[in-house]
Amino acid sequence: MKVSVQVNSYYNNEMSKKLLELCRDITGLDAVPGFDDDAEIILFSGRPVPGKKTKFMQSLSAGVNHLDFSKIPDNIIIASNADAYSIPVAETAIGLMLAWARKICISNYNIHNNNYKRLDYKEYVSLYNKSLGILGYGGIGRRTALIAKSFGMNIYAYSRSYKNDGISSYMEPEDIMKKSDFVLISLPLTKETANSINDKMLSLFRGLAIINVGRAGVVDRNSMLNFLRNHNDKYYLTDVWWNEPIINENIPDNVIITPHSAGMSDNIYQPAVAAIENIKNYINGKPKNIVKRSDYI
Structure with missing residues (x-):
C-alpha cells in the first residue's frame, strides 16, 4: 500500500x-x-x-x-x-470565557493606552456557580465541561449521542439556550446544523455570552449580527467568522474574536x-x- x-x-x-x-x-x-x-x-x-x-x-x-x-x-x-484537537480548542473556549468575564481584553487595552482604571465591580463576572450549556458534547464539549466543572460551573449538554458522564446534565437545545449563562457551540457543520443557531434560538437566550469554537456556519450570520446589535449587553466570543479570513463587515463591539486558531498549539x-x-x-x-x-x- x-x-x-x-x-x-x-x-x-x-x-x-x-x-x-x-x-x-x-x-x-x-x-x-x-x-x-x-x-x-x-x-x-x-x-x-x-x-x-x-x-x-x-x-x-x-x-x-x-x-x-x-x-x-x-x-x-x-x-x-x-x-x-479537543484539548487546545477546549482551552480556547475557557480562555474566551475568562477573557470576557474577568474583563482581561478591555483592561489590557486600557492600560496599554495609558488609562489605568478598574471597571465598576459589577462588570467583573465570576464563573463560579454559573451555568455552561454545551451544544455538541463530543471531545471538545466534554473536555470543556471537565475544565468548567473545576471552576464550580453547572454543566448542561446536548448531543445526538449523549452519554451521561457524571459531569453534565442532558438538555434539549432550546432549554440550553433558555437556562444557560454561557452557551458553547462545538457542533460540526452538517446539513442539519447549518444556520441552526438562528433568530428563534437566539430569542430564547437570556444569558451572558455565546461561545463558538465550532464552525461559523452553524450560526446564522444575519441572525447573530442583528441579535448583537439589539442586545449590546450580550456577547459573542468566537474563534470563527463567516467568510474568514476575508472579513468585510465591522465586527460589533460586543464580540471577542480570535483568528480560527483554537486548534493550534x-x-x-x-x-x-x-x-x-x-x-x-x-x-x-x-x-x-x-x-x-x-x-x-
Whole structure:
C-alpha cells in the first residue's frame, strides 16, 4: 500500500516533511507527497484529489464540511480526525470565557493606552456557580465541561449521542439556550446544523455570552449580527467568522474574536499522529471516525 499526503498551504515544507516521516514510521507504508494515482490511502488537509486506486481518505482536520463529496466516489471510505484537537480548542473556549468575564481584553487595552482604571465591580463576572450549556458534547464539549466543572460551573449538554458522564446534565437545545449563562457551540457543520443557531434560538437566550469554537456556519450570520446589535449587553466570543479570513463587515463591539486558531498549539504534530494512527486502524480493518456522507449531502 501507498499513502498520498495531500496538504494545503497551512503545512510548510518542514511540516510536510515531518508528516511524511510520521506516516512512514507509524504505518510502515510508503508515503509520498502530493497526488499519486496509485495510492490506496490519502492523508489530507483542504480538498484532496482521489486517485484511481484510492480506497481510504483520512482527514487531518476534525471537520470535513469543506469537502466536495460529489467528487469523491461512493466506494471510498472517509474518516475525520474527530477529537484530535479537543484539548487546545477546549482551552480556547475557557480562555474566551475568562477573557470576557474577568474583563482581561478591555483592561489590557486600557492600560496599554495609558488609562489605568478598574471597571465598576459589577462588570467583573465570576464563573463560579454559573451555568455552561454545551451544544455538541463530543471531545471538545466534554473536555470543556471537565475544565468548567473545576471552576464550580453547572454543566448542561446536548448531543445526538449523549452519554451521561457524571459531569453534565442532558438538555434539549432550546432549554440550553433558555437556562444557560454561557452557551458553547462545538457542533460540526452538517446539513442539519447549518444556520441552526438562528433568530428563534437566539430569542430564547437570556444569558451572558455565546461561545463558538465550532464552525461559523452553524450560526446564522444575519441572525447573530442583528441579535448583537439589539442586545449590546450580550456577547459573542468566537474563534470563527463567516467568510474568514476575508472579513468585510465591522465586527460589533460586543464580540471577542480570535483568528480560527483554537486548534493550534506547540504540540502541532499530536493531531497528525492521531490521524495517522487511524490509517493504521484502517490497515488493521478497524478505522474510527467514519464520515456519514448523509450528514453532508
